[in-house]
Amino acid sequence: MMMGEVQSLPSCGLHPRLLDALTLALAARPQEKAPGRYELQGDNVFMNVMQLTTQMPAEKKAELHEQYIDIQLLLTGVERIAFGMSGAARQCEEMHVEEDYQLCSQIADEQTITLQAGMFAVFMPENRINRDVQWMSQMTSKKW
Template identity: 75%
Template sequence: MIFGEVRSLSSAGLHPVLQDALTRALAARPQEKASGRYELQSDNIFMNVMEFTTQLPTEKRAELHEQYIDIQLLLTGEERIQFGVNGAARRCDEMHEEEDYQLCCEIADEQTVTLQPGMFVLFMPGEPHKPGCVVHEPDAIKKVVVKVRASLLTV
Protein backbone atom coordinates (compact mmCIF):
# COMPACT_ATOMS: atom_id res chain seq x y z
CA MET A 1 0.00 0.00 0.00
CA ILE A 2 1.23 3.46 -0.91
CA PHE A 3 -0.46 6.62 0.33
CA GLY A 4 -0.04 10.15 -1.02
CA GLU A 5 -1.48 13.38 -2.35
CA VAL A 6 -1.77 14.40 -5.99
CA ARG A 7 -0.30 17.82 -5.24
CA SER A 8 3.01 16.12 -4.41
CA LEU A 9 2.75 13.35 -7.00
CA SER A 10 6.20 14.03 -8.45
CA SER A 11 7.82 13.25 -5.10
CA ALA A 12 5.60 10.28 -4.16
CA GLY A 13 8.24 7.74 -5.28
CA LEU A 14 5.86 5.87 -7.58
CA HIS A 15 7.05 3.57 -10.35
CA PRO A 16 7.01 5.61 -13.61
CA VAL A 17 4.14 3.48 -15.01
CA LEU A 18 2.01 4.22 -11.94
CA GLN A 19 2.82 7.91 -11.96
CA ASP A 20 1.96 8.05 -15.67
CA ALA A 21 -1.35 6.23 -15.07
CA LEU A 22 -2.38 8.65 -12.34
CA THR A 23 -1.29 11.62 -14.46
CA ARG A 24 -3.37 10.31 -17.39
CA ALA A 25 -6.38 9.91 -15.12
CA LEU A 26 -6.05 13.43 -13.74
CA ALA A 27 -5.67 14.83 -17.28
CA ALA A 28 -8.98 13.13 -18.20
CA ARG A 29 -10.68 15.35 -15.57
CA PRO A 30 -12.60 12.62 -13.69
CA GLN A 31 -14.28 15.21 -11.45
CA GLU A 32 -16.25 16.32 -14.54
CA LYS A 33 -17.19 12.82 -15.71
CA ALA A 34 -20.28 10.77 -14.97
CA SER A 35 -19.90 7.46 -13.17
CA GLY A 36 -18.52 4.76 -15.42
CA ARG A 37 -15.45 3.17 -16.97
CA TYR A 38 -13.06 5.21 -19.11
CA GLU A 39 -10.12 3.70 -20.98
CA LEU A 40 -6.81 5.52 -20.68
CA GLN A 41 -4.61 2.94 -22.45
CA SER A 42 -6.84 0.12 -23.72
CA ASP A 43 -7.34 -2.62 -21.12
CA ASN A 44 -3.92 -1.93 -19.59
CA ILE A 45 -4.89 1.30 -17.84
CA PHE A 46 -8.45 2.47 -17.27
CA MET A 47 -10.39 4.34 -14.64
CA ASN A 48 -13.71 3.80 -12.93
CA VAL A 49 -15.42 7.00 -11.83
CA MET A 50 -17.94 6.40 -9.05
CA GLU A 51 -20.27 8.29 -6.76
CA PHE A 52 -21.86 6.70 -3.69
CA THR A 53 -22.51 7.11 0.02
CA THR A 54 -19.99 5.67 2.46
CA GLN A 55 -21.15 2.83 4.70
CA LEU A 56 -20.25 1.28 8.03
CA PRO A 57 -17.38 -1.21 7.66
CA THR A 58 -19.64 -3.98 8.97
CA GLU A 59 -21.89 -3.45 5.92
CA LYS A 60 -19.03 -3.95 3.45
CA ARG A 61 -16.66 -6.71 2.38
CA ALA A 62 -13.00 -6.42 1.49
CA GLU A 63 -11.78 -6.93 -2.05
CA LEU A 64 -8.51 -7.90 -3.63
CA HIS A 65 -7.19 -8.32 -7.15
CA GLU A 66 -4.63 -10.49 -8.96
CA GLN A 67 -4.10 -8.80 -12.33
CA TYR A 68 -4.55 -5.10 -11.60
CA ILE A 69 -3.14 -2.49 -9.25
CA ASP A 70 -5.77 -0.15 -7.75
CA ILE A 71 -5.03 3.55 -7.36
CA GLN A 72 -7.97 4.99 -5.43
CA LEU A 73 -8.20 8.79 -5.61
CA LEU A 74 -10.83 10.69 -3.64
CA LEU A 75 -12.36 13.64 -5.49
CA THR A 76 -15.04 14.85 -3.02
CA GLY A 77 -16.18 13.91 0.47
CA GLU A 78 -14.32 11.92 3.09
CA GLU A 79 -13.60 8.19 3.05
CA ARG A 80 -11.96 5.60 5.28
CA ILE A 81 -10.38 2.52 3.73
CA GLN A 82 -9.53 -0.54 5.77
CA PHE A 83 -6.68 -2.66 4.41
CA GLY A 84 -4.10 -5.33 5.09
CA VAL A 85 -0.85 -6.64 3.69
CA ASN A 86 -0.58 -9.29 0.99
CA GLY A 87 -1.87 -12.57 2.46
CA ALA A 88 -4.06 -10.91 5.13
CA ALA A 89 -7.41 -11.70 3.46
CA ARG A 90 -9.52 -14.26 5.34
CA ARG A 91 -12.80 -16.08 4.66
CA CYS A 92 -12.81 -15.30 0.94
CA ASP A 93 -15.18 -16.20 -1.86
CA GLU A 94 -13.86 -17.65 -5.09
CA MET A 95 -11.81 -15.37 -7.33
CA HIS A 96 -13.81 -13.87 -10.21
CA GLU A 97 -11.05 -14.27 -12.81
CA GLU A 98 -12.80 -12.41 -15.64
CA GLU A 99 -13.50 -9.29 -13.53
CA ASP A 100 -10.31 -9.66 -11.43
CA TYR A 101 -11.76 -9.46 -7.96
CA GLN A 102 -12.28 -11.57 -4.89
CA LEU A 103 -14.44 -10.62 -1.91
CA CYS A 104 -13.44 -11.44 1.66
CA CYS A 105 -15.13 -11.15 5.04
CA GLU A 106 -12.04 -10.44 7.10
CA ILE A 107 -8.64 -8.75 7.00
CA ALA A 108 -6.04 -9.99 9.50
CA ASP A 109 -4.24 -7.22 11.40
CA GLU A 110 -6.42 -4.64 9.67
CA GLN A 111 -5.19 -1.06 9.27
CA THR A 112 -7.07 2.07 8.21
CA VAL A 113 -6.34 5.17 6.16
CA THR A 114 -8.59 8.22 5.88
CA LEU A 115 -8.76 10.07 2.56
CA GLN A 116 -9.60 13.71 1.98
CA PRO A 117 -10.08 15.13 -1.53
CA GLY A 118 -6.83 14.99 -3.50
CA MET A 119 -5.42 12.01 -1.58
CA PHE A 120 -4.77 8.64 -3.15
CA VAL A 121 -3.96 5.17 -1.93
CA LEU A 122 -2.45 2.44 -4.07
CA PHE A 123 -3.05 -1.28 -3.52
CA MET A 124 -0.92 -3.93 -5.18
CA PRO A 125 -2.33 -7.31 -6.24
CA GLY A 126 -3.10 -9.48 -3.23
CA GLU A 127 -3.51 -6.57 -0.80
CA PRO A 128 -7.05 -6.72 0.64
CA HIS A 129 -8.86 -3.40 0.98
CA LYS A 130 -12.32 -2.27 2.03
CA PRO A 131 -13.01 1.15 0.47
CA GLY A 132 -16.05 3.35 0.96
CA CYS A 133 -16.23 3.20 4.76
CA VAL A 134 -17.62 6.05 6.87
CA VAL A 135 -15.33 8.39 8.75
CA HIS A 136 -17.87 9.99 11.13
CA GLU A 137 -21.22 9.45 9.44
CA PRO A 138 -22.36 8.36 5.96
CA ASP A 139 -21.05 10.85 3.37
CA ALA A 140 -21.65 11.24 -0.36
CA ILE A 141 -18.31 10.85 -2.13
CA LYS A 142 -16.96 10.92 -5.65
CA LYS A 143 -13.80 9.02 -6.44
CA VAL A 144 -11.86 7.50 -9.27
CA VAL A 145 -10.17 4.11 -9.19
CA VAL A 146 -7.35 3.86 -11.71
CA LYS A 147 -6.71 0.24 -12.69
CA VAL A 148 -3.19 -0.57 -13.93
CA ARG A 149 -2.30 -4.00 -15.28
CA ALA A 150 0.39 -5.21 -12.87
CA SER A 151 2.42 -6.87 -15.62
CA LEU A 152 3.25 -3.38 -16.99
CA LEU A 153 5.63 -2.92 -14.05
CA THR A 154 7.72 -5.94 -15.03
CA VAL A 155 8.22 -5.04 -18.69
Protein backbone atom coordinates in the same frame (compact mmCIF):
# COMPACT_ATOMS: atom_id res chain seq x y z
CA MET B 1 0.59 0.39 -0.12
CA MET B 2 1.59 3.96 -0.90
CA MET B 3 -0.30 7.20 -0.48
CA GLY B 4 0.16 10.88 -1.22
CA GLU B 5 -1.40 14.07 -2.52
CA VAL B 6 -2.06 14.91 -6.15
CA GLN B 7 -0.44 18.33 -5.75
CA SER B 8 2.84 16.58 -4.83
CA LEU B 9 2.82 14.04 -7.69
CA PRO B 10 6.07 15.17 -9.36
CA SER B 11 8.03 14.69 -6.13
CA CYS B 12 6.16 11.81 -4.48
CA GLY B 13 8.61 9.07 -5.53
CA LEU B 14 6.15 6.86 -7.40
CA HIS B 15 7.42 4.45 -10.04
CA PRO B 16 7.21 6.20 -13.46
CA ARG B 17 4.45 3.85 -14.69
CA LEU B 18 2.28 4.60 -11.65
CA LEU B 19 2.97 8.30 -12.09
CA ASP B 20 1.98 8.02 -15.76
CA ALA B 21 -1.28 6.24 -14.84
CA LEU B 22 -2.22 8.96 -12.36
CA THR B 23 -1.26 11.69 -14.82
CA LEU B 24 -3.37 10.09 -17.58
CA ALA B 25 -6.35 9.79 -15.26
CA LEU B 26 -6.11 13.37 -14.06
CA ALA B 27 -5.82 14.61 -17.66
CA ALA B 28 -9.10 12.79 -18.40
CA ARG B 29 -10.79 15.04 -15.79
CA PRO B 30 -12.52 12.34 -13.72
CA GLN B 31 -14.33 14.93 -11.59
CA GLU B 32 -16.39 15.82 -14.68
CA LYS B 33 -17.22 12.23 -15.65
CA ALA B 34 -20.32 10.24 -14.84
CA PRO B 35 -19.73 7.03 -12.89
CA GLY B 36 -18.42 4.27 -15.15
CA ARG B 37 -15.33 2.70 -16.66
CA TYR B 38 -13.04 4.79 -18.87
CA GLU B 39 -10.10 3.30 -20.76
CA LEU B 40 -6.95 5.42 -20.69
CA GLN B 41 -4.56 2.98 -22.41
CA GLY B 42 -6.82 0.15 -23.50
CA ASP B 43 -7.40 -2.53 -20.89
CA ASN B 44 -3.95 -1.94 -19.36
CA VAL B 45 -4.78 1.41 -17.77
CA PHE B 46 -8.37 2.34 -17.03
CA MET B 47 -10.32 4.19 -14.40
CA ASN B 48 -13.60 3.40 -12.74
CA VAL B 49 -15.28 6.63 -11.65
CA MET B 50 -17.54 5.92 -8.68
CA GLN B 51 -20.02 7.88 -6.60
CA LEU B 52 -20.48 6.09 -3.31
CA THR B 53 -21.80 6.39 0.20
CA THR B 54 -19.58 4.99 2.91
CA GLN B 55 -20.90 2.08 4.95
CA MET B 56 -20.13 0.45 8.28
CA PRO B 57 -17.36 -2.19 7.96
CA ALA B 58 -19.78 -5.04 8.71
CA GLU B 59 -21.95 -3.94 5.76
CA LYS B 60 -19.14 -3.62 3.19
CA LYS B 61 -17.16 -6.52 1.77
CA ALA B 62 -13.49 -6.11 1.03
CA GLU B 63 -12.18 -6.41 -2.53
CA LEU B 64 -9.06 -8.35 -3.47
CA HIS B 65 -7.18 -8.24 -6.80
CA GLU B 66 -4.56 -10.66 -8.13
CA GLN B 67 -3.50 -8.87 -11.34
CA TYR B 68 -4.37 -5.19 -11.23
CA ILE B 69 -2.66 -2.46 -9.24
CA ASP B 70 -5.47 -0.44 -7.68
CA ILE B 71 -4.99 3.33 -7.48
CA GLN B 72 -7.65 5.08 -5.43
CA LEU B 73 -7.93 8.85 -5.95
CA LEU B 74 -10.50 10.68 -3.88
CA LEU B 75 -12.17 13.50 -5.82
CA THR B 76 -14.67 14.69 -3.18
CA GLY B 77 -15.45 13.93 0.43
CA VAL B 78 -13.49 11.98 3.03
CA GLU B 79 -13.02 8.23 2.91
CA ARG B 80 -11.56 5.73 5.32
CA ILE B 81 -10.08 2.68 3.60
CA ALA B 82 -9.51 -0.52 5.55
CA PHE B 83 -6.85 -2.82 4.14
CA GLY B 84 -4.62 -5.76 4.96
CA MET B 85 -1.44 -7.31 3.72
CA SER B 86 -0.91 -10.55 1.78
CA GLY B 87 -2.90 -13.40 3.28
CA ALA B 88 -5.20 -11.09 5.28
CA ALA B 89 -8.38 -12.02 3.38
CA ARG B 90 -10.89 -14.11 5.33
CA GLN B 91 -14.29 -15.59 4.45
CA CYS B 92 -13.84 -15.02 0.72
CA GLU B 93 -16.27 -15.65 -2.08
CA GLU B 94 -15.31 -17.20 -5.40
CA MET B 95 -12.63 -15.37 -7.41
CA HIS B 96 -13.97 -13.61 -10.52
CA VAL B 97 -10.95 -14.29 -12.73
CA GLU B 98 -12.12 -12.39 -15.83
CA GLU B 99 -12.77 -9.20 -13.83
CA ASP B 100 -9.85 -9.80 -11.41
CA TYR B 101 -11.66 -9.41 -8.12
CA GLN B 102 -12.74 -11.40 -5.12
CA LEU B 103 -14.99 -10.23 -2.29
CA CYS B 104 -14.18 -11.12 1.31
CA SER B 105 -16.10 -10.54 4.53
CA GLN B 106 -13.12 -10.02 6.85
CA ILE B 107 -9.60 -8.63 6.88
CA ALA B 108 -7.15 -10.05 9.44
CA ASP B 109 -4.97 -7.48 11.22
CA GLU B 110 -6.88 -4.69 9.50
CA GLN B 111 -5.18 -1.32 9.02
CA THR B 112 -6.85 1.93 7.95
CA ILE B 113 -5.98 5.12 6.13
CA THR B 114 -8.10 8.21 5.68
CA LEU B 115 -8.13 9.99 2.33
CA GLN B 116 -9.39 13.52 1.77
CA ALA B 117 -10.19 15.07 -1.61
CA GLY B 118 -6.99 15.30 -3.66
CA MET B 119 -5.28 12.36 -1.97
CA PHE B 120 -4.47 8.98 -3.52
CA ALA B 121 -3.51 5.50 -2.36
CA VAL B 122 -1.86 2.75 -4.39
CA PHE B 123 -2.54 -0.89 -3.51
CA MET B 124 -0.38 -3.61 -5.06
CA PRO B 125 -2.02 -6.94 -5.95
CA GLU B 126 0.14 -9.07 -3.69
CA ASN B 127 -0.52 -7.04 -0.55
CA ARG B 128 -3.88 -5.46 -0.80
CA ILE B 129 -7.41 -5.94 0.20
CA ASN B 130 -9.56 -2.97 0.98
CA ARG B 131 -12.99 -1.61 1.54
CA ASP B 132 -14.36 1.91 1.72
CA VAL B 133 -15.83 2.23 5.19
CA GLN B 134 -17.66 4.77 7.27
CA TRP B 135 -15.45 6.94 9.40
CA MET B 136 -17.34 9.18 11.82
CA SER B 137 -20.62 9.49 9.98
CA GLN B 138 -22.05 8.37 6.67
CA MET B 139 -20.61 10.40 3.80
CA THR B 140 -20.96 10.57 0.05
CA SER B 141 -17.76 10.74 -1.96
CA LYS B 142 -16.62 10.54 -5.56
CA LYS B 143 -13.45 8.79 -6.64
CA TRP B 144 -11.71 6.89 -9.38
